[in-house]
Amino acid sequence: MGTDLRLLLDTCTFLWAATKPESLSHLAVSLLSDPEHELYLSAASCFEIATKARLGRLPLPEAPEIAIPRLRSRLGARSLGISEEAALYSFNLPSLHKDPFDRLLVSQAVVEGMPLVTPDPLIRQYNARVLW
Numbered sequence: 789m790g791t792d793l794r795l796l797l798d799t800c801t802f803l804w805a806a807t808k809p810e811s812l813s814h815l816a817v818s819l820l821s822d823p824e825h826e827l828y829l830s831a832a833s834c835f836e837i838a839t840k841a842r843l844g845r846l847p848l849p850e851a852p853e854i855a856i857p858r859l860r861s862r863l864g865a866r867s868l869g870i871s872e873e874a875a876l877y878s879f880n881l882p883s884l885h886k887d888p889f890d891r892l893l894v895s896q897a898v899v900e901g902m903p904l905v906t907p908d909p910l911i912r913q914y915n916a917r918v919l920w
Contacts, residue, residue: 794826795819795919796897797865798906799833799889806859813920816905820863827865829856830896834867836889874899885910 797805797820804811805820812820819825834856840846848855860867870892877895878888885891890911897904897916904911905919912918 828868
């Protein structure tokens, strides 16, 4: 893309990049492999992964507290905490998406000024910049 970007990874984008890169779009592969771009994984995604693993809906090779940091490190992604501003911004979002994890990721993308790398068509309806 020719410019350095700070990219927020959707939960599925993170998991696919770490375990099934063939599921990523060509643009996503290009963005994630560019060393000039900074990749971020939200604490919201960590919570989503841990929750789904606990419920048996997401098999992981090891406990989430080991698997997530290991996969994040392998991708060269940084951890992004949830600010109060981002948490509260979610109140202003229209009710297009019922998934609270995705709503928080959209809020973080807007507040942090970061594109969200996601294939989710519902997220494209928000005012966040989406790349896929």
